[in-house]
Amino acid sequence: MTGRPFIKMHGLGNDFVIIDARKEPFEPTPAQARAIADRHRGVGCDQLIVLEPPRDRAADLYMRILNADASPSGACGNATRCVGLLLARETGRPDSVIETDAGLLRAEAASPERVTVDMGPARLGWRDIPLAEERDTLNLGIAEGPLSDPVGVSMGNPHAVFIVEDGIETLPITVVGPKLEIHPLFPERANIGVMQAVGPDRLRLRVWERGAGLTLACGSGACAAMVAAVRRGLTGRRATLLLDGGTLEMEWREADGHVLMTGPTATAFAGTLDPALLAADDKAIKGAAE
Numbered sequence: 447m448t449g450r451p452f453i454k455m456h457g458l459g460n461d462f463v464i465i466d467a468r469k470e471p472f473e474p475t476p477a478q479a480r481a482i483a484d485r486h487r488g489v490g491c492d493q494l495i496v497l498e499p500p501r502d503r504a505a506d507l508y509m510r511i512l513n514a515d516a517s518p519s520g521a522c523g524n525a526t527r528c529v530g531l532l533l534a535r536e537t538g539r540p541d542s543v544i545e546t547d548a549g550l551l552r553a554e555a556a557s558p559e560r561v562t563v564d565m566g567p568a569r570l571g572w573r574d575i576p577l578a579e580e581r582d583t584l585n586l587g588i589a590e591g592p593l594s595d596p597v598g599v600s601m602g603n604p605h606a607v608f609i610v611e612d613g614i615e616t617l618p619i620t621v622v623g624p625k626l627e628i629h630p631l632f633p634e635r636a637n638i639g640v641m642q643a644v645g646p647d648r649l650r651l652r653v654w655e656r657g658a659g660l661t662l663a664c665g666s667g668a669c670a671a672m673v674a675a676v677r678r679g680l681t682g683r684r685a686t687l688l689l690d691g692g693t694l695e696m697e698w699r700e701a702d703g704h705v706l707m708t709g710p711t712a713t714a715f716a717g718t719l720d721p722a723l724l725a726a727d728d729k730a731i732k733g734a735a736e
């Protein structure tokens with residue numbers, strides 16, 4: 447069996463292995479997905495993205511999203527921007543429609559440095575997040591360490607956004623993030639955002655991602671933070687978000703409740719997955735680690 451081609455891309459350092467399965471199916475086992483995402487024994491990525499034929503004729507393709515731990519997600523904003531650029535290069539037109547489990551998302555790739563995605567409407571009901579019980583999603587009322595009382599938002603994936611007055615750069619996010627990710631209030635776990643207002647319509651954001659850990663940027667997390675900031679009165683409906691990996695320009699559109707996100711994308715390299723990598727299984731990886 448010959449190796450499987452892939453493209454390595456990132457959006458502000460949130461990085462992806464992208465495999466085009468529109469002609470030849472690719473259905474990785476969880477062990478194979480984890481092996482590909484492994485930063486020492488595989489290619490390494492925050493998410494594995496598999497491009498498949500669209501289910502909806504209005505879409506150019508369907509985008510399957512698997513976190514580094516092989517868990518699936520309904521949304522991945524930065525990867526959607528990267529795939530939007532790939533489609534623009536493929537079709538010669540800047541606009542594309544990308545189908546995800548969160549719905550049909552419109553992308554516009556003005557240039558590699560400036561790709562906009564309409565991430566669809568923010569979902570604000572407790573069942574949408576989802577939560578294990580009925581709560582006011584504006585004040586979830588949970589706490590861990592220095593963080594308390596987040597805002598719950600779904601962009602097709604679950605987010606809890608904590609707001610801090612100060613100290614975002616030194617906050618122990620790698621300690622509190624994993625605990626909050628698996629909090630019992632989140633039956634599907636959650637992406638944990640920490641946000642601090644740093645100026646008029648300027649927000650600093652760090653995200654501990656469900657299934658991937660601390661990433662340099664999180665697109666759906668930026669959307670959730672934008673919504674949380676407006677709902678808590680921190681900003682207007684347009685804001686600049688400063689993530690560890692760079693800047694996203696955000697808008698929570700009044701007319702239809704859609705969240706738009708604009709920022710850069712980049713291609714790092716193309717390669718081929720060696721069949722031996724796909725033959726890997728978790729036991730071997732665990733064995734090597736022991």
Ligand SMILES: N[C@H](CCC[C@H](N)C(=O)O)C(=O)O
Pocket residue numbers: 460492493511513518519520521522523524525603604637655656657658663664665666667
């Ligand atoms: N970890 C997320 C998926 C990737 C989100 C992030 N990379 C983005 O750009 O939105 C989840 O399990 O919901």
